[in-house]
Amino acid sequence: MANLKKLLAGAMALCMAGAMFASCGPEESKNDSKSGNTNAGTNDNKGGEEGGNEGGNEGGDAAGDLKEEKLPNIPQNVEGSDASKKVLKIYTWNDEFKSRLRAFYPEYDAEKSGYSIGADGADVVGEHEYLKDGTEIVWVTTPSADNAYQNKLDEDLAKQADSDDKIDMFLIEADYALKYVNGPYVKPVTDLGLTDADLADQYQYTKDIVTDSNGVLEGVSWQATPGLFAYRRDIAKEVLGTDDPTEVQAQLSDWDKFNEVAKKMKDAGYFMLSGYDDAYRTFSNNVSHAWVNSNYEIVVDDNLMKWVDQTKDYTDNGYNNGTSLWDDQWNADQSSAGKVFGFFYSTWGINFTLAGNAGDELQGQYAVCEGPQAYYWGGTWICAADGTDNPDTVADIMKALTCNKDIMLDITKKTQDYTNNKSAMEELAKDFSSEFLGGQNHIALFTAAAPNIDASKAGPYDQGLNESFQAAFKDYFLGSVDKETALQNFYKAAQEKYPDLKVAK
Template identity: 30%
Template structure:
């Protein structure tokens, strides 16, 4: 018995010690990720990153201080992951002769939604260097409206004439509420509906993207086709994976902002969406209770359980479609095709803003203009990354050049030809407000609950939505809903 106890104590202590090392391994691994992922990171930034992951206050402080001393003349870029910055830096250094050593990538390794919190904590220390900050449309105004965080692009030498080639809506989102241009996006986040070519052939007898587009060209047809797919597949194939994708389309189609004159309002498109969402959920046109960004969401693309995904320009790679197809060589890799879908839409996108504390304006300008206003280099980036860029001239160049033939997951189709049609139709009539991320989430929460049967009808759904928002944003006026 004594020996047994000793042995067990030994085993458990080894297990515990092992778990400690496992944790260490995990963190060094992630540290390794950040370092390899950020070619710019030298020893000091690596140390800073390590301090960050291990959350040892003293160490972080020391490392941050050390990092700053060395990073004062580096261009510090704040971002939430390195999906964009890595390929950007690679191309930038290749084409301009700058070296990665001149950059200090501060990636927080989190989702876009959590980035703001990390930025705030980072910016709270006035000693922390920041030159360029990446922001997402949903919360861009939080920083763009804050003169202590970001400064006008004209300060570092941009003029309005520079933006002539950019898609209008990408310029609009980069403006503060008072109309100062503070951010530019290198992406025109036009999206389309990606569908499984083999399933379309099997269930609908459709061979080409054009034929498929004819079947989904508006929402009525989309629903009708969804019904056919459901029936032909014996109920196993849903038209699209989640409602979240459908929502992006409706969200982009809004013609009124969420808040006007400090009053919350609900666009007609949103009301239409509530009805459509319920119908799709009840009829099984989406996979029941599947959550977006969940592992299962990606896994669905490798089964026959879904016909398609709504995908934005940044989503053709690993962010959505390639991963859903199982990666290169995956089960459905190359079996996808993209069409415009029921309505042209944009979804997300990242804007580059210049921090107020930027101490490196020349390089910051060179970097931002490289991917945006400079058509030639933006075209090079578009071709290398396979991303639909915000510069119209660059996109014309890519299509005319013909050297870019589309991402592998589409099996030979060039997504730019479709996205080009979409991008031309995007307008920002809906506008953005500083409250968008909160309100959109509140709306989607209410609709999800309605679909799952927790609210009786549309009115109580809207009521719940308004309550959701009112609890989070007490300073808005809710008189529109009384």
């Protein structure tokens, strides 16, 4: 319990959280990228090549995964002002939810907001945005890299109870959802009037991720995010002799086959993957335990070390192009100038990132298949801030954008996002065609994968630990440190970010 309090309090705890918390401590825009410790001397985990158990997970597993208890919500001491009640204040880190609300929420006043779609496909809006009842929308946007979004959100949520300028909604990701749903700042969706019937068609895992330790649902999402492998049809034809998704999948259906194709790509002058992080989620979403156990110890799963070994091999053999997620070369590798065969992407990535990076030249030149291992990546959830002075509006947005089948169908048809409505997606799985994917019905593949997603290993520290792990091992891939040093550097960075955590012995 004390550890979650530390996590929630963040850096602002020193000046404002004394009355609420007993202790304190520090805590992808689509292109958000990554990530002297006084406790370093206590770390005697001999992971890596020398210790045999690379992640040091033997002692950690025995403790079981971390299970935090729900903190009670903080009483609202101050009511929202009249001015606050006329403003819908929403916290987010990029433009994805903004575009969904602008384009698909029936009560958004597009004319008064000056809303249109620009020539580059981006939203164009005026200085102020409004709903049709006159409520002004105010976006508070902070990029998510290095926990900046969470830090800003934590700081402002901690002021909510004593402020007359209320936060109404905020967005969260899977990597840190439990931090907020088990924290004291979210209003349960049932308190807003959403019923089991409203939510019946949503994928169960999307509800599990935002269910607190008492079994109370604390948020909703308009999307589900199963992952696939997106590949260049032209390169597949040249190297594999076919671009047919079923036939390509047969050559990529497990990691041994995937690695064999990587060698073929190299021999033909192509890269299998762009960079170090591309396959990370296929490994991190298939771990056997959470990042942190019940003793508040960091435990590196064996599957993450398999990612390390594979990525080192790909780097040394020239199977990847040495990029990092979201950097300029990684983006460029998805264009017609790139020499990369494929990318692991979940639903949002294909329509929100890959299609934009591919440009007009590669319209119809990508396809998708299941790849070597099932996984999911990301997802965005809408939470109502406890203390919102616009609860009816928040509830209506949640119902419209996450429960309305017709709106879900419209979102998928117009944006190719995979929406969180089983019957809508099953309907499209029978008859859908993606122009970007050369006419392929990728919704059918997503629909087959989505019910099998298991988010049970998610935890409140995931974003920071995932980022620190990837960053630490980049030095190993580059050859500037050995594997053991990279592992110890990860532990050091993780404990600097989360001083309340220990390293499993």
